[in-house]
Every structure is written in C-alpha cells, then in structure tokens.
Amino acid sequence: MSAAPTQQGRLATEFAKGVWKENPVFVQVLGMCPTLAVTNSVANAIAMGVATFFVLVGSSFLVSLLRKLIPREIRISTYIIIIATFVTLADSALEALVPAVHHELGAFIALIVVNCIILGRQEAFAAKNPPLLAIADAAGMGLGFCIALLCLGGTREILGSGSFLGVSLFGPHFEPWVIMILPPGGFFMLGTALMLFAWMKQRRAARDGALA
Amino acid sequence: MTPRDPHLLLQAAPFLRRGITTPRLMTEVVIGLGPVVLAACYYFGLSALLVLAATSAGAVAAEVALGSARPRGASIRDGSAILTGLVLGLTLPPGIPLWMACIGGLVAVGLGKLPFGGLGQNLFNPALIGRAFLQAAFPGALTSWTSQAGPSSFFHVHPSSLALPFMQAAPDALASATPLGMMKFEHHATAFSDLLLGNTSGSLGETCGLVILICGIVMAIRRVFDWRIPVCILLTVLAVSGAIWAFGQGRYPSPWFMLGSGGLLLGAIYMATDPVTSPMSPRGAWIFGAGVGVLVVLIRLWGGLPEGVMYAILLMNAATPLIDRVSQPRPLGRGRAVA
Secondary structure: OOOOOHHHHHHHHHHHHHOOOOOHHHHOOOOOOHHHHHOOHHHHHHHHHHHHHHHHHHHHHHHOOOOOOOOOHHHHHHHHHHHHHHHHHHHHHHHOOOOOHHHOOHHHHHHHHHHHHHHHHHHOOHHHOOOOHHHHHHHHHHHHHHHHHHHHHHHHOOOHHOOOOOOOOOOOOOOOOOHHHOOOHHHHHHHHHHHHHHHHHHHHHHHHHHOO | OOOOOOOOOOOOOOOOOOOOOOHHHHHHHHHHHHHHHHHHHHHHHHHHHHHHHHHHHHHHHHHHHOOOOOOOOOOHOOOHHHHHHHHHHOOOOOOHHHHHHHHHHHHHHHOOOOOHHOOOOOOOHHHHHHHHHHHHHHHHOOOEEEEOOOOOHHHOOOOHHOOOOOEEEOOOOEEEOOHHHHHHHOOOOOHHHHHHOOOOOOOOOOOOHHHHHHHHHHHHHHOOOOOHHHHHHHHHHHHHHHHHHHOOOOOOOOOOHHHHHHOOOHHHHHOOOOOOOOOHHHHHHHHHHHHHHHHHHHHHOOEEEOOOOOHHHHHHHHHHHHHHHHHOOOOOOOOOOOO
16 A cells, blocks of 8 residues: 555545455355355346345445444444345345246345445445445445456356356257256355466466465 | 395384285286186177277376376376276177277276275275266166177277267167166076176176186285285175075075176176275174175165176275274273274
C-alpha cells in the first residue's frame, strides 16, 4: 500500500482482492456447503451466486452503516438478523422469478444465512470500514464467489449432462459422466480447482524467489 | 543376489539386502502379468490390446503431466504407471470405448496416486480408483460385457471400442452376462471348469482363472508379494461362502463358484497384494485378507451389484493404516505393544 492511497485506488484494491487473490472459495476455502451442493448445473450456480452476491452486498452496506451503533457484545446476532433479512428478500425474489430453480435449490437459499463468507466479511471488514469500502469489498467477494460457482457448475454440467445452461453441446449421442452431477463430482472438481490454485501459487512463489 | 565385495562398509543398518528395487519389483509384476495379458488377447482379440494400450497411455500421460509438479520429481522410470495402467485395463470390459479406458488411466494415476504424494504414499490402489471412477461415471459402459470372439477372429475390434471421445458406444449385439451376473439375476451357475479355463464373458483379465493362479503361485514363490494376503482372501471366501451355501440349501452359489467367478482371483493376486496399500506385518496381512474375503462375499450375495471385489479391496485399503497400527510387531523385550 502506498503512503497516501486515493479513495478510488483503495476501492479498486478492496474490490479486486476478492475476485482473485483472496477468492472466497479457491483461496479462503469458505462457503463449501453451497459450493459443493448446488454446482451441479450452471443455472443453479448462477442463482446461488447472484443470491449470495445480493445478500453479501446488502448486509455489508447495512452493517457498515450501523457499525458504530451495534454493541460489541451482541454484534454477531445483529449481523445474523441483518443477513437473514436480505436472505428472506432473496428467497422471495427467487421464488417469484425462477420457481423451478428455487425449487431445486431448496433449503440452500435459506442456508445463505449461515454462509461463513458473509458473516466473515461483516466481522472482518464491514464492521471496521466505511460503507463505500464495505460495498466494494462485498462486491468483490460476491463476484469471486459467483466466478468460482460458475467454474465448478460449468465443468460439472458440461461433463455430467453434456450441456451448458441447458443447451446441449455435443448432440444426442453424448455419454454423460454420471458421477459429475452427483456429490462426488463436486468434491473432485473442487479438489482439482484447489490443486490448480496451489500449483499456481507455488509457481509464483518460485518465480518471486528467483527474482529476489 | 551377489553381495558386492566391500572393503570398508560405511553405512547404517540394514546391511543385508535382497537387492530389490522399485523398478525391479515393478518389472517382476509386469512379467507376472504377461500370461494374463496373453490370455486376454487370446479370448478377446485385438480389442484387449487396444484397451490395455489406452489405459497405460492414460496412466503414463498423467504421470508425465503431473509428476513433474511433485517435490520428489517424476517417478516415470520405475514403471509403476504402466503397471497401474495394465492392471486397470485387465479389470475393464472388453468392449469399453477406448476414450473411457484412457480417462480411467488418467484418473487412476492423477487422482489415485499423485495427489497423495506419488508412489508409496497412496492410500488406495490406483488402478481400482480408476475403475471405481469409471464405474461411477459410466455405469452403462462398465457393465456391458461383450462375449468372447475367440482366437479365430483376433482382428475383429468391437465397434463399441472405437466410439468417438465423449460419445456413446453403439450397443453391441454380442453382449452377454458374466457368470456372476447370471447367478445374481437368473440364478444360473456356470461350471467350475469353464470358470477356470476362461470360457465365460467378463472383464479382460478375469476370465481365465487357471492362468492367474499359476502366475500367482510363481510370483509368490519368487516373493514378489506377500503370499498370505491372497491365500487368506481365497480361504476366507471359501469358508464364508461355504458356510452360507451349506445353510442356505441351494439358494446360494457354491463356494467353488464364488472362488472362480468374477474378479476374485485377479483382485486377490494382483490388486490386494499391492505393497503400498496393504498392511506390512504378517499379522496385518491375515486381518486384511480376511476382511477382503468377508466383504467380497457380503457384497456379492446381498449387495446391489453382482461383483464386489473392487469395493472390498478399496474398503480394506482404507482400513490398512488402522490395521498397521494394531498389528505392529512387538519389539523383543518390550511390554505389551501400545495399540
């Protein structure tokens, strides 16, 4: 961080870190439950990602606004109530707009309340920073989560059903990899992605070491 | 085993070695697999060779691609990848599309071995991981057994083998049930002599029991593997299924059928004996073998699938660290072993 970062530069940094360097799924390995459970198709992944994005940005903004009013002792329960408010909004919106996807996601929408990415951002960032920064941070993390879900959901749907967003890619004779849309496929793809990230980190470390 | 002439031996114990290195052991097993591979070619023709080539290519490709990322470097020279590929190929049905076989090889090494840290670190038998993955991903292709072509039509390649990558195989007109499938779904037992001579349908390497047995005995005498494991597996299967057969009054298959059918001999001799994934001590070997035997019988008789050797071995692989803990030999002069 330079000595006097401009407001815009600070916003950009806070936004960018969640997308890649501190990606909530691939780097922080948070929010595993929805990551594994609802990434069996692209549509589910998008719905989950958008809902989480909305809840994350909304509650980060509100928590940041109220950060000086919330007593320290009951902050966690306050965060949960704020988060639950936005989850209820998202739940109703999804049910009205895309009932089929809402039915498929089932309890996982309600479970966004206990998604540790969201609670983590409130405690680690929103409660200590002004609203604009909190929104930038939440948007970055939310986008990173969406990208991660989309990567996993895309791979799993392409291999497991031969389609992307329900559009068939390989024609009627495609042989689906049944395992990919089952829970083990989620673990395999997540493991592969984490392996890839670890490998890239190693390479970067080796390169930095060679430079230094 | 000729001891070199040491003028001054500057090294720590152990001083007596059998001169067995990993590449040498792998070569021994590959040679031990030779007759089984030949039998597979005899019964299933060129398709067998193609499938084995595809699985080995997949396994070696994974080793080359991912092995270099490991801290200890690639272990391509010790031949373990090719061995994994061969063993995996022998467990697959003869008409499997080659692209699936290749993916099986990739998964076997890329998922079953390297993420654990490479050869010697893997918890599960890599070849069986590959097969379990294929079984879960492509259940249809893994359970359509094409019947034997026989030596007369050696160059006939199953049309399903040549399916384009990611595409379905054309249904094979010559499909037929394996002895275990016939037992499970039609209650028809195959004669023991047919099982021994390989005159049945099944996966590439499992049909000819006699060849596997002879290879196993030769390898056991050459001490390529611990003889206790296969002996204990086979004896347990005989004993447990014999008891069930005796009490079941014709409802259950005979113990000899259980012994000769399916992948039991192949699995007991070539997969359960993998030194990496089986217990180290003799006592552990007995426990391991008994566990595999009991599980095989349970899965075959009461499970959903006709065959259970793969899952039995994988489950006991998972139990191996525990078995190693409780079966640790007690050092001389020490009190009760700490379990």
